[in-house]
């Protein structure tokens with residue numbers, strides 16, 4: 001039980017919780033307490049120091065929208081956003097309840113009637129926006145992987161192709177999402193003409209921009225990984241005369257998996273960073289648009305609300321990275 | 335060797351005027367082996383010893399087909415070899431298992447390739463038979479990366495035997511192991527080999543290992559342009575037992591013959 005828990009914590013990267021498990025199972029108490037102090041006490045102190053500095057500095061900075069908000073105001077706005085979410089959901093529930101009641105009435109009067117159902121069209125809440133951002137980055141990440149993995153494998157397997165493509169890759173790699181966005185917008189608008197499609201255009205534009213900016217890490221890592229597969233493994237494949245397919249799927253890919261996952265982890269991180277800018281410009285209703293709207297709005301609470309978004313973005317980015325790190329650990333065989 | 339015994343055990347593998355040059359960065363080349371002549375009889379266990387860097391691994395990798403030949407030819411069963419193939423089982427110095435696969439899957443990888451027409455169960459039986467023979471009957475499903483070096487090399491031995499090659503090529507197979515594990519694995523190898531009698535060429539730095547395992551020990555001169563310097567036949571009856579071998583009246587003479595050669599080339 002204890003070993004299991006510790007394993008799980010290690011797998012999810014929650015190393016700081018391990019000493020607690022040990023402490024509660026009665027292992028040397030002093031050692032564990034010191035562990036807890038170094039793994040939790042120190043970061044907590046640092047966070048407290050950070051909040052205090054923020055609080056003190058914020059009081060002294062005056063913007064056109066009033067004093068810069070400190071930790072208190074930001075916490076308060078986080079609660080407000082949560083309340084807004086609850087209110088909006090309650091409204092939606094009311095709406096559907098009323099609709100159901102009306103439909104029941106119509107059906108009672110005339111069993112053959114087919115009354116139309118309509119969806120509630122409230123404004124998206126902060127939580128909806130977070131969800132939209134997550135969906136967008138996920139789709140962008142999938143696009144990036146679909147492009148980067150095959151090209152990376154081909155580049156890694158063939159030196160000439162790598163030499164040929166390398167300049168293009170190196171030139172496109174450092175381009176900012178803000179530069180891609182107009183081009184992506186024009187292309188997507190030209191190609192994706194149906195307006196009643198399943199997903200809005202702004203969603204696709206944001207996802208494609210995310211993919212364009214983030215696929216490079218996976219491409220390069222995959223190529224390098226494939227090119228540097230342990231010679232011993234390739235010798236084994238040669239001696240056994242494995243077919244090209246077997247060699248790829250039984251030897252090269254498994255051997256490259258740890259490198260590929262390192263690439264995917266970077267891709268997801270870059271993608272999440274790029275997403276906010278893309279959403280701002282493409283008006284995709286995620287966290288980027290939230291920040292942009294608050295900025296345009298310019299009310300006295302706007303900066304505090306933007307700060308909530310900043311912290312949310314940071315925490316989600318951290319969580320995504322931990323997730324990828326855990327997967328990476330799972331596939332590494334070294 | 336008399337004509338009679340030569341008939342009884344025909345030549346299986348023959349290196350004829352075999353040369354190998356590696357290109358040097360400045361455009362010249364470095365000739366490691368020069369017109370090397372070597373015959374291996376069917377069913378024979380041969381060891382090759384020689385100083386570090388004389389070209390032993392180069393020779394073996396050319397026989398394995400993993401390293402191109404610069405001059406001369408290598409005949410296996412009368413046919414010139416072109417490239418690698420499962421008719422030659424290779425046991426590398428590092429175990430070279432695919433670490434993400436189980437011990438069984440590592441062996442099966444070769445077995446599936448060599449016996450594609452057998453049923454799945456038969457192939458599995460072949461693979462687990464050889465793993466049992468090297469003492470890993472209980473570790474079939476362990477991942478290769480979780481096995482100790484010695485156990486990994488046992489899997490390497492099982493993998494090489496399981497594909498029923500015409501010839502086994504071993505490049506310092508126990509070089510990376512501690513002396514206890516090494517002695518253990520020598521016995522594992524000898525035991526499986528006694529059963530199968532697959533022609534084998536083994537490179538080693540260990541004089542005692544060479545005597546214990548081989549019918550013939552081939553001594554290579556130091557490079558560049560290395561050749562076969564001397565050959566020592568080991569007339570110890572099989573099956574062999576370490577203690578009996580070490581106490582054999584000829585043992586000391588074999589040993590000093592080999593050490594003399596190594597000290598004087």
Ligand SMILES: Nc1ncnc2c1ncn2[C@@H]1O[C@H](COP(=O)(O)OP(=O)(O)OP(=O)(O)O)[C@@H](O)[C@H]1O
Pocket residue numbers: 356357366384385386387388389390391392393557
């Ligand atoms: N790919 C290569 N390119 C250039 N030179 C090489 C290459 N491989 C080996 N050599 C050189 O050829 C010579 C023989 O190398 P080889 O590995 O065959 O020696 P060895 O007898 O197996 O040595 P050891 O006992 O240390 O394993 C060495 O001088 C080595 O530096």
Ligand SMILES: [Mg+2]
Pocket residue numbers: 390391392505
């Ligand atoms: Mg060598």
